[in-house]
Amino acid sequence: MNFTRRETLALGVGAAALTVLPFRVHAAADEAIAAFTGGAEVGEGGIELTAPEIAENGNTVPIGVSAPGAVAITVLATGNPTPGVVTFNFGAGAASQAASTRIRLAGTQDVVAIAKMADGSFVQAASTIKVTIGGCGG
Amino acid sequence: MKFKAMTAIAALVISAPFMASAEADDDELIVNDEITMVTKTAAPAHLADDVDEIISGWHFRSDETQIMQADDFDNPGMIFVEQAMDDWNTVMGSKDKSCASCHGDVEESMVGVRTVYPKWNDAKETVYTMEMQINDCLTDGMGAEAWKKSGSKMARMEALISVQSRGMPMNVAIDGPAEATWEEGKELYYTRTGQLDLSCASCHEENYGNRIRSDHLSQGQTNGFPVYRLKNAKLTTAHGRFKGCVRDTRAETYNPGSPEFIALELYVASRGNGLSVEAPSVRN
Amino acid sequence: MASGVKPRVKVPKTAAAGEAITIKTLISHKMESGQRKDKEGNVIPRSIINRFTCEFNGESVIDVTLEPAISTNPYIEFDATVPEAGEFKFTWYDDDGDVYDTAKKVAIG
Numbered sequence: 001m002n003f004t005r006r007e008t009l010a011l012g013v014g015a016a017a018l019t020v021l022p023f024r025v026h027a028a029a030d031e032a033i034a035a036f037t038g039g040a041e042v043g044e045g046g047i048e049l050t051a052p053e054i055a056e057n058g059n060t061v062p063i064g065v066s067a068p069g070a071v072a073i074t075v076l077a078t079g080n081p082t083p084g085v086v087t088f089n090f091g092a093g094a095a096s097q098a099a100s101t102r103i104r105l106a107g108t109q110d111v112v113a114i115a116k117m118a119d120g121s122f123v124q125a126a127s128t129i130k131v132t133i134g135g136c137g138g
Numbered sequence: 139m140k141f142k143a144m145t146a147i148a149a150l151v152i153s154a155p156f157m158a159s160a161e162a163d164d165d166e167l168i169v170n171d172e173i174t175m176v177t178k179t180a181a182p183a184h185l186a187d188d189v190d191e192i193i194s195g196w197h198f199r200s201d202e203t204q205i206m207q208a209d210d211f212d213n214p215g216m217i218f219v220e221q222a223m224d225d226w227n228t229v230m231g232s233k234d235k236s237c238a239s240c241h242g243d244v245e246e247s248m249v250g251v252r253t254v255y256p257k258w259n260d261a262k263e264t265v266y267t268m269e270m271q272i273n274d275c276l277t278d279g280m281g282a283e284a285w286k287k288s289g290s291k292m293a294r295m296e297a298l299i300s301v302q303s304r305g306m307p308m309n310v311a312i313d314g315p316a317e318a319t320w321e322e323g324k325e326l327y328y329t330r331t332g333q334l335d336l337s338c339a340s341c342h343e344e345n346y347g348n349r350i351r352s353d354h355l356s357q358g359q360t361n362g363f364p365v366y367r368l369k370n371a372k373l374t375t376a377h378g379r380f381k382g383c384v385r386d387t388r389a390e391t392y393n394p395g396s397p398e399f400i401a402l403e404l405y406v407a408s409r410g411n412g413l414s415v416e417a418p419s420v421r422n
Numbered sequence: 423m424a425s426g427v428k429p430r431v432k433v434p435k436t437a438a439a440g441e442a443i444t445i446k447t448l449i450s451h452k453m454e455s456g457q458r459k460d461k462e463g464n465v466i467p468r469s470i471i472n473r474f475t476c477e478f479n480g481e482s483v484i485d486v487t488l489e490p491a492i493s494t495n496p497y498i499e500f501d502a503t504v505p506e507a508g509e510f511k512f513t514w515y516d517d518d519g520d521v522y523d524t525a526k527k528v529a530i531g
Contacts, residue, residue, distance in 0.1 A: 052200065060371065089482075095501035101496070104455070
């Protein structure tokens with residue numbers, strides 16, 4: 001496999017596969033979810049969270065979220081000291097309701113993305129990311 | 139097409155869903171769609187009895203870490219290169235000179251420099267690392283204070299100079315006047331140290347491709363240094379890494395800039411002769 | 423201003439009218455989480471970029487709230503529509519009250 005950037009872009013077709021996993025969160029994360037949703041019911045489907053299965057170093061973990069038609073997407077790291085990670089609010093100038101960033105994870109844990117859709121409903125996706133303890137490198 | 143770069147993360151995971159093996163992969167590194175890196179090649183003659191192929195540490199990293207190095211915007215190490223560009227043009231010291239006063243455009247004057255360091259310095263009659271040369275420029279040439287060995291300013295200047303040689307093969311001289319230092323470095327490479335009784339070779343020659351805890355052991359090549367480490371989000375110099383390695387054998391370490399590490403840098407660099415300069419590389 | 427803070431953005435110089443483009447942004451910032459301790463055991467106070475915005479000709483593209491779990495040197499990538507020639511404006515807000523901004527023009531071609 002080559003690693004020119006163009007080719008990695010073109011490989012993106014199958015991106016949807018990784019996401020939805022059994023859903024278990026901690027109390028602080030529950031509160032953060034409630035703060036975002038206002039207690040509304042959260043469905044599934046229509047949102048993708050892309051993240052590595054294994055992160056080589058928890059200090060810099062690349063993730064991406066995408067939820068066509070969302071007005072906002074929040075990301076929570078359920079096993080961090082404070083679960084909040086990032087909230088993307090999409091404006092009229094956004095070409096897609098998708099974004100990516102690099103995050104810190106305190107250890108192996110579930111990362112949750114929740115999208116607020118234009119009709120006021122909410123959907124979520126979750127992914128378990130294993131954070132390795134390095135030898136000398138990590 | 140609607141999907142974008144962010145989906146590349148998932149795509150790469152899908153393409154290799156279970157990375158059970160820690161061995162070097164067969165990916166190809168092309169930076170900015172422009173610079174094709176030689177990341178695997180035949181070992182130099184002096185290594186032929188010990189190693190067949192020399193392999194960049196890039197091959198031992200995860201796909202997510204690898205793609206960060208494939209584009210200068212995605213590579214956080216380039217932030218430090220930009221900062222060093224400001225240093226390059228800043229007048230420092232009593233002689234009112236900047237690096238540029240003598241060396242002009244770094245993108246022209248420093249091409250190829252990284253590939254031959256450490257190298258014999260005729261006037262000083264000793265092997266010089268790039269750090270020593272930079273400090274000579276600062277003190278003698280500019281009348282400024284020397285920078286801390288392997289400190290953050292030094293690391294980013296080394297990165298700026300190294301970037302000008304990206305893609306060019308490492309080619310340090312090991313014969314002639316440098317030979318005695320090279321031999322010292324070789325001796326250190328194979329000397330076991332510390333409570334764990336490990337030499338450089340224990341990990342990086344005999345066990346590269348195997349795991350150490352959950353990490354992948356590389357060949358310990360220096361062609362990517364200074365390296366941006368995800369661990370501390372900073373540049374690490376070769377001497378900084380040596381110090382960490384020796385410490386991890388639970389030994390008292392030599393210091394950055396010490397004669398031992400200068401000799402070791404020359405020897406380890408020579409084990410990578412033929413690999414492309416990658417600095418600033420991205421590692422975990 | 424916190425020392426060494428430098429914004430970088432990557433935007434195509436030209437786009438077709440109505441084209442979707444990918445924008446990458448990065449700002450050099452330590453993103454001190456407020457979770458770490460110094461050598462004496464004192465908590466190092468939180469100091470992060472807490473908000474990032476991108477506008478095109480005054481219209482919002484994205485408005486991002488960042489928490490301490492965002493890595494050092496925050497990197498954000500997203501897609502924008504270019505309806506006409508104009509200028510993207512990027513703004514980062516620091517906990518200490520500082521605001522860093524930069525802009526990029528895009529032509530239609």
